[in-house]
Amino acid sequence: MKTAKALQAATGSIWSVNRKQIEAESELIMHLARPSDIAWLDRDHSILAFNERVFDWALRPEVPLLERLRYLCIVSSNLDEFFEVRVADHIEAARDGVEDDELSVQSLRRLADTAHTLVQRQYELYNKVLLPALLDQGIQIVSHGKRNAGQRRWVKEYFDREVRPLLTPVALDPAHPFPQVANKSLNFIVRLEGEDAFGNSNEIAIVKVPRVLPRFVRLPDSLSGGKGKIGVVSLSSMIRAHLAEMFIGRQVLEFFQFRVTRHSDLAVTEGEMQNLRTALRKGLQHRHFGKATRIEVSSGTSEPIAKLLLAEFNLPPEAMFRVEGPVNLVRLNQVVDLVGDNRPQLLFPRWIPQWPRSLKNSDNLFARIRQKDVVIHQPFESFDAVVEFLRQAVKDPDVLAIKQTVYRTGPDSVMMELLREAVRKGKEVTAVVELKARFDEEANINWAETLESIGVQVVYGIVGLKTHGKMLLVTRRETRGLKRYGHLSTGNYNPKTAKIYTDLSYLTANEALTADMDAVFTLLASQAQLPRLNRLLVAPFSLQSTMMAHIAGAQAAAQAGHSARIVVKTNALTDWKLAEALHRAAQEGVQVDLIIRAACVLPAVNETAKGGAIRIRSIVGRFLEHTRVFFFKYGEEEHLYLSSADWMNRNMTRRIELGWPVTDPSLRQRIIDECLVSYLMDDQDAWVLLENGTYRRLDGDNVGASAQQMLAHYYSAQPTTRQAPRSKNSVAKIIKSTTSKRK
Template identity: 45%
Template sequence: MSKNVRMPRRQATQPTQPTVAETHQPELYLSRELATLEFNFRVLAQARDTSIPLLERLRYLSIVANNLDEFFEVRVAMLKHHHQFGSAAPGPDGIPSGELLARIRERVLDLVSAQYTTWQDELGPELVAENIHFLTRKQWTPRQRRWLHGYFENEVLPVLSPLGLDPAHPFPRILNKTLNIAVVLQGRDAFGHEGHLALVRAPRSLPRIIRIPNEVCGAGDHFVFLAELLQAFVDMMFPGFKVAGSYQFRVTRNSELIVEEEEVDNLARALAEELHGRGYARPVRLEIGADCPPSIVSMLISNFELEETDVYRCNGPVNIIRAGMVYDELDRPALKFPRFTSALPIALGNGRKIFDVLGQRDILLHHPYESFNAVVDLLREAVQDPDVLAIKQTLYRAGKDTPLVDLLVEAARNGKDVTVVIELRARFDEEANIRFATRLQEAGVQVVYGVVGFKTHAKMMLIVRRENGHLRRYVHLSTGNYHQTNSRLYTDIGLMTANPEFGEDLHKIFQQLSGLGPVINLKRLLHSPFTLYKSVVEKIDRETTHARNGKPARIVAKLNAMNESHVIEALYAAAQAGVEIDLIVRGACTLRPGLPGISERIRVRSIVGRFLEHSRVYWFANDGEPEIYCASADWMERNLMRRIEVAFPILDPQLAARVYDETLANYLADNTHAWLLDSHGQYTRAMPGEAPPYSAQETLLAKLCNATTTAPARAQLPTTLREEG
């Protein structure tokens, strides 16, 4: 917390109702941007945790680098843009944009330093001890150097286009996040010009990590970064010159797509055109090798129109993110998490038709412990069933190898009415979603791009089936995307049901999305941007009223992130009234817990473990009649105000108890992967103390699925633990 912040003076007596002025004070809120950076320190702690398998730790290091890229591409880029044009109004934390940018830089410098210390001093030596080597030029043996020289000459040099810089050869366009080498040359060229500067851009077609064959190195696994190769043989690109120095650099650019939806005729076409320029948008960060001299730094700053404060020196490869690529290269089970097999719910065993099961009971799915194949099987059964008349589904992120698009295409070709709401603006998935939309349209699927100004972030599927002369609706709702790969890596809750009220609600939502209808009244589902925000605040206020009336009152919520100031105000008021509140917030949380007289009854914890915590669950004690909702929405301003989101109640008492136990009580008991937030915005790792170590994720692995050494091939692991954009 800033030294200039004065906390409101409160007496440590009975809690009282806060005044409006008190709950609007900036010192009651943490910065979203700084809270996001703190999450990456927690991920980096995984890379430094020696109890975690070594290659998993290397992957965590890569994830931090990727998260930092996206942080600059989106959050810093937007902040810098608004600051430059004087439109950056402070958030609830009240920090002016200039000060916030300075504090971001200070914290990023700490994170970058910790990253490279982890790489150089911790992971590097431990990898060598396991006979896994990332070799620098100084470490190459003569035999390795000869092989690498041949590789460079035959595989790399032919695709390079080095560029000398002079008035006739101006500074080129540098693509976002690509590897580049700045070269200082001495001597005269063929036209009599004295030595100059040159740039070498590494095409994306070149592998960033080169594996040296065992016949060259002997036993073990030996890798070389492409940057090392380029710098080692840079003289071959400039014959006749003496190379006085070569320096790695990498530029990060603004990657937020700006499309004025109200002013375009076709959103897909407008986005496709905008995507062409994304890689060359305004620069926001320059990463350079630690040995780069000031003159080269100044030249790069000038050409990218940046400032000194936008430069970050790297004590190692500027694209350290690429180190994680070797994870899939290496068959080292002992250095990875044990494999596991996701289970199918018992109710779906023995080859029973899913429609028959759902006719009798709801099915709950807890991913990744339970298999996403149940969802794929539901859609496949619908595609092949002649009694199914219509299928409606949303797609936000689906993954390039998803079977769902194939099934939706097949459904349309089988004569079923298929409607798919594809969110084209799902950040960094825009191009893939445009391809999916085109393919579906060509198959006769009715494709809708959502609603102008509101991202469609809800995860929902509706199947209409004729049974005994009547129509019946089957529903799937989830906290996570229809993304089969992520379903093995992210924790999410899904519900399959034939509840007619759920079916009617979902029918109305799809009608609204495709027909742009009026505001609708729903019976069971909460719906952003209409009823979800209001309902959450009302349910918090209801607990507040119970507490004031002397009744037990409690709120437990599991979220990816939280920054909506009015929800936070309601939570502060509830805590002061006596409500006990536990928040499990994986990423950025702008609420300050533990403030004397304000939030002493609020506890915030973050779980960072093997799987990305992604499920959103809200639980309200409700005077002995608890309510529990699963949702696609975090308690963030964008989710509650500017997106199409759905929260769905778990009505079956047994399933509701299971969701509470597995996603809330289980995580509140974690004392090995939990981090506890204090009122200053700092996180401290929970320690078992005298209690036995307890891991929520390991408990669910043991409870819900079967560990195995003969499981199918491991899925491609994620390169990011990011907020959905």
């Protein structure tokens, strides 16, 4: 097996590339034409196809009812982000008459057709299946027309007390132009008849609904229709019922809900500013009012009103979505929260992450990590162990310094509170806070200001590059001198998402690896040249080139007649360079298996002339697949890496990302078995990409195994039986099956 140093030497001068070279090469890669001899898949359509796979969970009758509603909300939330991030360029290109391979009038129409079809299916499911099913369970979203007298009185009182004081209708005239409508906010457009108090006959009024108001309210049990029944009222139906009361002396002819989605990627020219935090803070103020990319309206919206809205927001007809129901399905999450405690049978059984087996009976985590590296498989094993690692570091008087990257921790973070406590105990604390983490900018700015105010050394990483790598480094005084302990992760330092995302945490006291981590922290703080590293791979310096070197090694082995295998598990594959390398390797006989959750631009290839293949699958289950694992086996060599990076151009060239090898045989085999083999054998939650570019769901085609269910069973088993779980979905059975097939 090649050593890390030998591999570094094979990749040339990648370790001394400076930032200007990186930026120049990144810009060049972004503008390189894709190889024309490969039938690339469209990235944006691939994202929408992923959401169709998520939507399939909402369709399944075997999924608990409230969870089906939650999946419906997840799809809507994903579509919101899609229109906030991916659609503005398509609209701009269509408006300017651009005819490009990816951006044109036709590309916008194709995306719009796919999105419209998905949204139509969502509302059909909501209206024809989920609402009747909820009613069968004694849960009713009570519309105005179905309320009895007692319910109407209660709604009237609630509206007058909680809602009406926060509403300010704006009638449009030369002195009152169309008001600024915030991104994804609920609004009503009203057409009026008659004159106002000043004798004007302005016809159109807008009612903006504040975000602070809950979108659903639970009726008192006494008004819910009987014992055990639950009644819920939507805010929009309350406003509709009492809208006329806000226009005294005038007649409301018609009114409709609408919701605008806006481009929300913050654009700041970092090279032309003195303070990134201040610039982002100002940018956040304008995020809610970026260029419109979509408008959702009630299905019955009249044509004149529809044209008025399209003209006001400068949108083409393709960007208007007429919906049969609430214009924001995401807010139905509140219904799940309101009724879930009373209907636990309509939810998934609660999953309680297990304390990591490798840390069992280890009160002193530092002593345990000194013995051997530790892998924690989340959410099957608990992220609390990582929090405990930091907590012990904070309380230990021999710990002198703590350094941590902060990407997505959430607004209420126990780990950030522990860093504050560490400062109070006199420890040196450094936090690398990534202010540009999309949609978490405000939380991260607030944490940066809070930490800085109490003496934490806060740095914001490298100008032009997001710091996406996740690492925590503890320096401790011990008998033989200072000793470092590190934590690396494929996921974020967010205890909430750690319960629903699959990720791997890696705890180590390896001197070479922790020294590399310290060197990266120095790079982020001082922007000094990165020295030659021992084991850690860092984007944009060495991660992509090392992956390319391994793909090339596999290709060379196949050309020489040796077996060659590549297995990659990541969230997305949109980096043309890596994708092309995989395609070329398969043409030469390499067996390529890709477990890609979401966007994938590389087409599947059943078998090449030289016996290679590209098999691509997507796992969509109860937990969000987030683990990044890269495996290469060719000739006598075998390499396994964990990483914070997806195989996307931005991760490889425009972010600080980390990858690290797993060399311990038992840990490596465990990761292969749990994160690769089990997912390649999954035929319950898996979708396979066909050569025609569409996905087909496997439905128990072979062994009826769900990797996530199997792992949950495996980790929840008692210590006496967890070594060999007997469920048909067990790790042991899948590994045995895979081994026999290989033989």
